[in-house]
Amino acid sequence: MRPTIGFAGMTHLGINSAAASAARGFRTVCFDADAQLTGRLKAAELPVVEPGLPELLQEHGERLSFVSDAGKLADCDVVYIAADVSTDDDGQSDLAGIRGLIGAVARHLAERAILVVLCQVPPGFTRGLAFPRERLFYQVETLVFGRAVERATHPERIILGCEEPSRPLPHPLTSFLQAFGCPVLPMRYESAEFAKISINCCLVASVTVANTLAELSERIGADWNEIVPALKLDRRIGQHAYLAPGLGLSGGNLERDLATVLHLAAETGSHAELVRAFLANSRHRRGWPLRTLHREVLAGKPNAVVAVLGLAYKENTHSTKNSPSLALIRHLQTWRLRVHDPVVPLRAADHPQAMGCATAREAATGADALAIMTPWPAYRELSAGELRRVMRGRTVLDPYRVLDGAALRTAGFDYFTLGAPAARAGGRAPHA
């Protein structure tokens, strides 16, 4: 008989993981103490934006139940803890919420039930829990906002922290994990907790290298986009390497893991200057839009109007945690803004002179400069000719290369992107 799976915490992680569980054929109990939230979920009203999630929930809804009573988890064979672990501005985790949730859930579990911590926690957290170790596990979550369904339904591997990795896993857990058809890697709790941090550190390392070399490309006449395919064909780097330059770390999880590494290094006397360099590079690249706007437009135009497209920290998500767009807007308080995001409401901008616009075109209308701060696919539909007709100025910041830079330059725009030299209309020299 197939085990029943429970998920405690209807977070972005919890909802997607529960949907994947149901999609693999398991009866799945979804608990959250917030009755309003579970009520909305029952009515298929999702609190998160995630491509494919509504369809997945609809298709496998008969196996899902949403409850606000933790007692309903008593029938579950395996219960996952999927709380949000919030972080402060320094990336430090607040673990009070997850501890509270585990306490609230654990007392309702059956004697045989397995508890799996699925949240990002620092090494040592799982072993410190007061729960029988033979039934306590930690599983690395690999949620990627905007790709959460794909990641939850088709994981590359499952990393599992255990008390004793050499011991066979208990049947209900094996049965559940094998359904995903990927390698399962048991290891001690601390290794699994640190594996998650290690994965994120490797990703940050790649992105930092990309950011560093992309900035150099901008200044020496190279185009980073031309270089990336050559790197990806190198087997030591690989097709899936994170080589797209960006505007600094955002989303919160990577920042949290770097903070954890620095904390551990400080406690143990390990050398972690590399991690400080990651953070410094992130801060430096985060300032790219503000520096470029000041240099190109704001310094000479105190009354400039700036169009900002996108508020989310990346496309296909509603999350704005450490969003580069909000970081830019925070420092444009004295300028008038015209703002559009397909999902995030204008109030997230928290700007006294920001006007919300229904479309990207409307936002661009009358603007002296346009900054595409989130690469929403819909923005690709903006054409150079259209922008020329509606914009007052001729400056476009397109860090993620959503638009056709060559077409914009031909249409008389100065075009700025990450990883390539500024493309100025008429080939003018940069300001000095």
Add this chain to the structure above:
Amino acid sequence: MLEHLNAAATSPTRVVIIGAGGFVGGAIRKRLLADRINTLPLTRKELDLLAEGAGAKLADVLRSDDSVVMVSAVAPAKTVPVVMQNLRMAESVCVALASTPIAHLLYISSDAVYADDANPVTESSCCAPSTLHGMMHAARELMLRSASAAPVAVLRPTLIYGAADPHGGYGPNRFRRQAEKGEPITIFGEGEERRDHILVDDVAALAVLILAHRSRGALNAVTGFSTSFHDVARMVAAQFGDRVPVKSMPRPGPRPHLLHRFFDITNCHKTFPAFRFTPLAEGLAQAHRESRGAS
């Protein structure tokens, strides 16, 4: 990075400038006067910080609602005795601050406090001076921060130029004087070192903004544009109708390991969003006009 204790700019009750007779102090004084801000300028004539009892004398002058600008220095501090003189001057100010509370302290420091290889430099860059001059400013920053119960702001200008600069240091001011005398402008080697040059009026404007916002923390007074000495020399020469040749001279010492210094001025944009730096060409033209007007 600076933090504003006054979110909106507010005129200080009184600004005491220690070192008002100098190049930068004079520019700050001029700017404060233009903004009609009550100012007490102290030159060496009124207050010699190296004199016996200078600290007590300064304490008698200060009031609890004063904003104080400490810009007095014997510069450049290239020798140990000059460094010690500068530290004794700062010690006098510390003595005064220990006995008389004030509202705000602004210290005019230098970008020489940063490590040579800290490119691009930000306010968070490592302070590891490689020169006595830089170490002198770093020590004075620490002394004043330790002595002051009031919020302290530190402004760290890069190479400052302007018509009134009395120093003949390598750069725009020396180039202009050479040209004015009809001499060739001389650059070391090919003059390829790229540095940031800031007009003294911009330093003064930033100082007044810091005073008005009662800011604390550190800010670099830099433009974010680095230009080679060769290009600066050509720009100055052009002001004289290109009659002035630019000549290469052997470097006085070994070629510096690090030829360039760049700054990331994101923090300045965040701190003073409406502030606009004078572009180098514009600033050099202004210095040229003022110099001509004075002669």
